[in-house]
Amino acid sequence: MSKLAEFRELEKHLAEQLAALETLKGDSGLQREIEFEQKLRELLAEYSYSLRNIVALLDPNASTRRGPVGLAAPEKITRRARQIKQYTNPHTSEVIETKGGNHKQLKEWKAEYGAETVESWLKA
Structure with a gap:
């Protein structure tokens, strides 16, 4: 412009x-x-x-409250633990165990073979 x-x-x-x-x-x-x-x-x-x-x-209790007036403090919610996933490469028979998708070798496989193909290698 x-x-x-x-x-x-x-x-x-x-x-x-x-x-x-x-x-x-x-x-x-x-x-x-x-x-x-x-x-x-x-x-x-x-x-x-x-x-x-x-x-x-x-409101004498205003300084001790953290949230909006009239709402109770939310309970602390804990996440459930992530499950270990096991991928087996049928070309090399190499096995990867990971809890997330941020695994170096897994990323390389996804780049080489495609994400859908690699996800099909997941063992339930």
Whole structure:
């Protein structure tokens, strides 16, 4: 993309964002939220409190919780152990035992003979 086209595209996005900003400025809901925040911060300053103090006051257990409010901590789930797979190459009679597909020789076989062919060598 040329610099000029990129500039015009960014200019267009900026104009769209400025229009959205102007729309939000006129929103009465936003004005109420801004007013609430200003009054809350003034009240906090008047009493020398921080937001952390308020959270600790309203919910003393908030600092000990890790998840969303009202949810119990999930139990630790352990994975089942992976099964050992045994592949036998019919061309060389070589046997490989592995728990995963990240075995060097197995990867070489898959590159040479194809993944589907090598998977057919799996002994159940």
